[in-house]
Amino acid sequence: MLPSFSYVRPGTLGDAVKQAASEGAGVLAGGTDLLGCMRDGILPLTKLVSMSGVKGLGGIGKRPDGGLTIGSLTTITEVAESAVVRENYPAVSMAASEVASPQLRNQGTIGGNLCQKPRCWYYRGDFHCLRKGGDRCFAAGGENPYHCIFGGGPCFIVHASDIAPALVAFGASVRTSGPKGERTVPVGKFHVLPSVDVRRDTVLEAGEIVTAIELPPAPKGARSLYRKVRARNSWDFALAGAAIVVTMNDKTVTSARIVLSGAAPIPWRSKETEDAVTGKRLDDKVIAKAADAVVLNAMPLAQNGYKLHLFRGIIREELKKLAGA
Numbered sequence: 141m142l143p144s145f146s147y148v149r150p151g152t153l154g155d156a157v158k159q160a161a162s163e164g165a166g167v168l169a170g171g172t173d174l175l176g177c178m179r180d181g182i183l184p185l186t187k188l189v190s191m192s193g194v195k196g197l198g199g200i201g202k203r204p205d206g207g208l209t210i211g212s213l214t215t216i217t218e219v220a221e222s223a224v225v226r227e228n229y230p231a232v233s234m235a236a237s238e239v240a241s242p243q244l245r246n247q248g249t250i251g252g253n254l255c256q257k258p259r260c261w262y263y264r265g266d267f268h269c270l271r272k273g274g275d276r277c278f279a280a281g282g283e284n285p286y287h288c289i290f291g292g293g294p295c296f297i298v299h300a301s302d303i304a305p306a307l308v309a310f311g312a313s314v315r316t317s318g319p320k321g322e323r324t325v326p327v328g329k330f331h332v333l334p335s336v337d338v339r340r341d342t343v344l345e346a347g348e349i350v351t352a353i354e355l356p357p358a359p360k361g362a363r364s365l366y367r368k369v370r371a372r373n374s375w376d377f378a379l380a381g382a383a384i385v386v387t388m389n390d391k392t393v394t395s396a397r398i399v400l401s402g403a404a405p406i407p408w409r410s411k412e413t414e415d416a417v418t419g420k421r422l423d424d425k426v427i428a429k430a431a432d433a434v435v436l437n438a439m440p441l442a443q444n445g446y447k448l449h450l451f452r453g454i455i456r457e458e459l460k461k462l463a464g465a
């Protein structure tokens with residue numbers, strides 16, 4: 141059952157920041173994750189600060205440098221269907237269209253997608269785990285088929301967003317406004333590993349609100365895609381996935397950014413795979429080496445070793461597509 145809470149709908153960003161910084165307050169965008177978290181007892185909020193009255197946080201616009209600004213309240217459907225996103229950042233568009241179901245994409249926002257809480261069944265269930273201030277991670281020795289194979293410990297969640305890896309692959313940043321003013325944080329540094337702070341998902345401070353996502357111009361001639369593997373084809377979170385952005389000179393890879401989903405507690409940049417292809421001709425031999433490289437430093441748990449096969453297969457299949465594109 142949802143606990144009782146009060147609801148405010150500020151009309152300005154300044155007021156929203158003030159309200160969000162007050163005791164027990166939380167930021168409400170589309171509510172698709174937040175309300176479930178409150179029902180599950182993992183967000184003990186007493187006041188919801190709706191962003192819906194704050195003007196200027198929605199929509200997609202071109203930046204003077206040729207990049208894009210996506211307002212934090214832009215719905216995931218708008219991102220998925222935007223022609224300018226699809227044309228310049230195909231991996232972002234593909235990732236957005238793979239999120240959840242049409243209804244959730246219509247209601248959920250890109251800001252909320254980056255800030256959503258992890259889906260670990262112990263964390264969301266009746267277990268006083270490390271992330272909730274307890275003294276152990278129940279997944280470590282428990283049911284862990286959907287948990288991480290990189291970056292785990294002391295907690296073994298996976299980061300849930302499909303869009304974040306694609307944003308990291310394009311070098312995007314998050315713009316925020318908070319009690320200490322505005323700042324810009326690379327999406328690659330926005331999420332927090334459990335080994336750094338097991339109680340935090342992002343670097344956001346109390347009252348700090350994501351106002352926009354900034355995408356730099358895509359590298360000239362970049363080819364990109366997002367591949368997601370899930371347990372069923374309707375809606376589901378990624379068991380494994382990858383956002384890949386490469387530039388190529390004929391068949392030779394001149395730059396590569398490869399970021400995994402379903403792999404780690406944060407979007408996981410696979411430098412091993414990037415190194416395996418950069419400066420190389422993307423032929424079958426190099427692709428096979430890259431597929432081995434993606435799992436080189438993986439540390440699977442008792443029940444998620446199958447993810448190694450998924451990541452190898454994803455890298456093999458998707459690099460082949462990009463080589464032939």
Ligand SMILES: Cc1cc2nc3c(=O)[nH]c(=O)nc-3n(C[C@H](O)[C@H](O)[C@H](O)COP(=O)(O)OP(=O)(O)OC[C@H]3O[C@@H](n4cnc5c(N)ncnc54)[C@H](O)[C@@H]3O)c2cc1C
Pocket residue numbers: 166167168169170171172173174175176191212213216238239240241244247248249250251252253254255256257300301302303344348349350351375376377378
């Ligand atoms: C059944 C189901 C399936 C799903 N499947 C997928 C999937 O396959 N892939 C995927 O990527 N996601 C999936 N999701 C997650 C979904 O994408 C998120 O719930 C949604 O993007 C959150 O957006 P929202 O606007 O509803 O955020 P809310 O629910 O309003 O907020 C989510 C969190 O972000 C914070 N927040 C929101 N906006 C801001 C802001 N501007 N500044 C600071 N903090 C903010 C809130 O305080 C809250 O903690 C699924 C969700 C559900 C319920």
